[in-house]
Amino acid sequence: MGRIALVVSDVDGTLVTSDKRLTDRSRAAVAKLEQAGIGFTLTSSRPPVGMRMFSDPLGITLPLGPFNGSSIVAPSLEVIEQHLIPTAAVETSLALLDRHGIDGWIFTNDNWYIRRDDGRYVAHEKLAIRFDPTQIDDFAPLADKACKIVGASADFALLERCETELQTMLGDSALAIRSQDYYLDVTPPGRNKGTFVQAMAKRLGIPCAAIATLGDMQNDLAMFRVSGLPIAMGNATDDVKRLAAHVTASNDDDGFAAAIDFILAHNDKG
Incomplete structure (x- = not known):
């Protein structure tokens, strides 16, 4: 497995705690990614408006994937790509x-x-x-x-x-x-968190193998299947953990920050 160039994270049950808090360690972890030259963005079942409360304080500049990745929006929430349910x-x-x-x-x-x-x-x-x-x-x-x-x-x-x-x-x-x-x-059909990861890979000109994904639920499996380093939260369901290359701590135990440290250590190993 090569170096990771982009991290794509789920929000609820992954980035934030059970009471929807963004911890200081999580903020610091995203800053570490930026310092290391690794991109970071979010995909979630949330609507666009429900993602900005986390994307803004984290300083995310890459597109976001709301509605389980079936839409792609800019950090400003301007629509880049949108699909509707028939x-x-x-x-x-x-x-x-x-x-x-x-x-x-x-x-x-x-x-x-x-x-x-x-x-x-x-x-x-x-x-x-x-x-x-x-x-x-x-x-x-x-x-x-x-x-x-x-x-x-x-x-x-x-x-x-x-x-x-x-x-x-x-x-x-x-x-x-x-x-x-x-x-x-x-x-919508044919769109999920996996297609969002693939869209980001194309946008950045990197292989999907250079992307790490973090998640905890069934809707995260699609991005796990196409990414190079799928990481499951400690609170994830068993089927999510089985498809992961690594299992971190739970979202209430700063598992997101621990996962970022794991990714940085992976890159340091070359």
């Missing part, structure tokens, strides 16, 4: 979520829509992305504008079953995958 896939997804009693949301490029404001995870998401949703009665007018659909539920086993069921129904028309135990995401 209307039929939106309708299929919302119907399945309704059938199972799962709270459904729609994210467009610049807004978040809900149908009820008492959903268990609405307050949680508001705190996480520091953005308030718009409550509407009918999602139908948004069917051709959806960047991401989220099914939110405290029944983790149900979401896991629905992930498989919905992906089977969608086929290759959209991607259904969990970004958290409590979130089932639906995003």
Whole structure:
């Protein structure tokens, strides 16, 4: 394995702690990457507005990959590349979520829509992305504008079953995958965190083998499969850890900073 030229990190469960804090050690770790001439950026299931609270203080100058990498935006949040979920896939997804009693949301490029404001995870998401949703009665007018659909539920086993069921129904028309135990995401077809890593490699003129990726959930597996050095957090699911080349500490134990130290040591070995 050659030297690492770029690090691409997930946000929730990876870069930040469980209470969504960016620790001093994590800030210092990103500064170390800059000093070593290694690029750094983020990809996340979050909408663009939910990434800027971390990209700005970290001084990120490279494009970001919101919506599980299905969009690419500049640090200013100007859209570089955007893809939408096909209307039929939106309708299929919302119907399945309704059938199972799962709270459904729609994210467009610049807004978040809900149908009820008492959903268990609405307050949680508001705190996480520091953005308030718009409550509407009918999602139908948004069917051709959806960047991401989220099914939110405290029944983790149900979401896991629905992930498989919905992906089977969608086929290759959209991607259904969990970004958290409590979130089932639906995003545009043919785009994921792996395609974002590949896009960054092309933009920077480097091979994917020169990219390290950090993550903790199923939606991070796509970037693990195409990167040279996939690193799983200590809090990651077992299937994520199995695909990683290295497992660091948990996100609440400064695992991100420890992973950056591991990458720098790897480069020092030549």
